[in-house]
Amino acid sequence: MAAKASDQQQEASGKRPAGEVAIGRHIRLRTTQPMPQFDRKTAKAYAAFDKRSPNTPMYALVCDESAPPRLNILATLSRIENMPFVVPVDWGVVDWPDTGERRFAVAFEAPVGERIVPDPERSFRPWRDEKIVEHVIAPAVRVLTELDSRGVTHRGICLENIYTGSSGVVFGESVGVPAGLIQPTVYETIQAGQAAPEGRGEGTPADDLYALGVVIVMLLRGGNRMAGWSDEDAVAEKIANGSYFALLGRTSVSLKLMEPLRGLLCDIEAERWELNDLEMWLNGRQLSPMQATLPTKARRPFTFDGVEYISPQALAHAMANRWPAALQVMRHGDMDLWAQRNLPNEIQANRIRGLLVGGQTGQSGGEDRGLARLLIALDPAAPIRMRNLAARPRALAKVLALNYDKSNGVRDLVIHAILAKLPQRWIEFQLEGTPDPQEIQTFERMGFFLGRNQPGYGVERFIYEFNDDWPCLSPLVRGQFVHTIESLLPALERLAESGDTPSEPVDRHIIAFCAARMYPQPERLLQGLADARDSITRQRAILHLLAQLQRRHGPAKLPALTRWVGEFANPVVDSLRNQKLKDRARKALERAVELGSLVELVAGVDDPEARRRDVSGFEIAQKEYERITREIDWLENGGLTAAPRIAQASASASAAVSGLCSGLILMFLTLFYVL
Amino acid sequence: MSSARRQPGANGKAAPGRPGGTRKAWSNIAMGMFLLPVMAVLLPTSIVLGVLMLPTLAAGFVGRGRARMLAATVGMLNFAGCVPPLVELWGLGHTLAATGEVLGEPLMWFGPYLAAAFGWMIFLTIPPLVHRYYETVTNNRLSALRKHQDRLREEWGDEVAGDEAAADDTSADKAGEASAAA
Structure with missing residues (x-):
């Protein structure tokens, strides 16, 4: 709604002060006034104001198209009121000055205070327990609830x-970038921390509670114990000692805060404190402190790359980060014996043994797949890891979308992982809980789309089908932030107006975008595109797709696009055989271009009844032509003038003339004798 | 089995004694048995006709394959020419004496033989006329058919003639023009 309103406003208002663009009806963004203090990694912040209350401090994040904001929760968050939380006020696509691009901007009411810690990587004065409880935990519980x-x-x-607020702290916005993308690894659980930033996904409330626990620890300590550590080392430390000890180090914690910290930083998600527990604790109900959880240990360590690892989780973590060495270990083949003899969980040990016996293949891809499965078996809760891919299964679609244009190979690894059914193995290998059939079905669908290469399927369809807030990545509409099906044709119209148009008005991305966003899905058209035996069939399917788009989603007039599509439709007109039908179609095309209507264009150019008549009429005409050719050949070869035929005809004619003459003679004689 | 039930020869020709041949022979015999008494009863007429229609008999022999049509052409006029002598014969009492009298009159020979000659002449002059007629018909028909073909081409394009190469060239030209325009 807000996006639409923004678009309309942008179009309607021709005059606006220079350097200002409209977000929705009331918000104005000052493009010349950046606010770097609110910058996110993939979104720049600019000053903004509300026309109704210009003195309210506001800012707007202008998002990167390749890392779009969390569009699907914007509306939900905007309805939150009176919370210590920066919520979106309005949002929409804006025309960015001097670039010709359209960008997505989200406006927020700016927090009044500064960040509670100017530089979290440096030590600061530790906070008192009471202050933490009152100013951080209490508002956090309200927000998270x-x-x-x-x-x-x-x-x-x-x-x-x-940020500091009028009473307690204010939590910053959470929609400007994909979930977890810019969250420092130390705030992530072991499992999320093992994933690459783009592979952490939307997560669950348990992830937020864990992050809150980390915030509390840092405020208590007066800094980040792991500042300057690599992500790999930070996670390895958490695996080895448990998050609680890894984050606190030797810092002593009061009995009062030990209870929530052990609960929030519990590394087993099922045992981690939930919001209810925290709320009860905040209301004064004392719970017995949880024991810090440590990973499962083997009876004897396994030596990998010169280091001994006692827990399978730590071993898997190390192997995932040193892939070539891990492949060597898998080939060597003594891990199965170690697992059989030393792992306490027999099911896990048998799985590892089974994989090592059956999974070693000579092919590189097969080895990668085998090692990825082995890592899942070693640490089932960890993300799927394969070479430089590390992602939670539910975040695979986002990983692929974020890496679609990058040359880091992650895109192909995601495809490989899904086609190799690694997510299904991941679900199957979980030691806790029962597999969710719906989730397995989702991954099967992912494989279905990736396994087909026709237009409307493949990687492109995968991106839009499983990331319902992702903008269209087509080069034709790049820079216009086309995230809704309604905004696709206007974007193509702008491209057509620019005159810099390729021969085809759609590409694989646009077809896949339409297939994923149009409801009901244009299955017949997709089938037509997939089965296109020739370019004409494909062009006809594209024309119908565009016409359907305009019919369903408007706008009613697309003059430049219709002109472009008209040129594209010329071969379709030429494919008609009948000259009269062709002339009629050409006139209809010209009329449609004048009207700017793709619907009219398709109705005139590709009327199914006319095309049927054209085909059947052509067949009849062809047969007629053949028959005439045969007759001409026969006549030219003396069909009528051949000697036997002439003799035959002459004889008959002679007999007839003779009969006539003799009849006349007899009649004459009869008259002569009678009279 | 018995030879009476043997099948027709493999060359398709009727074997001796086959039903069709037998029927024809019986038909000829029946015709002969009917005509012989008639000829006996009408002997003068038969003699006059036999003599005056000799040209028809000759045409039957000369015409070979076309014998029937030549004989028919000559025979019809020849017979028409025989009517005055027959009327004369019957006027004289239809006797053998009258037969001699009629056949002895040279003028009585003139009519039938002249008519037969006319029939023969018709048979000889008709073919060139027929040939010319059919040539004209052929030319007119060819012209009409070619016009029809042109109309079909005009309406449906060169592809209607199955002329794929020509059609492809045309399409390629159009595609080239289109891409040049784009």
């Missing part, structure tokens, strides 16, 4: 994103 009730996660709770 509100988010939980609305079925969304924050995924951005970290010191860098918490």
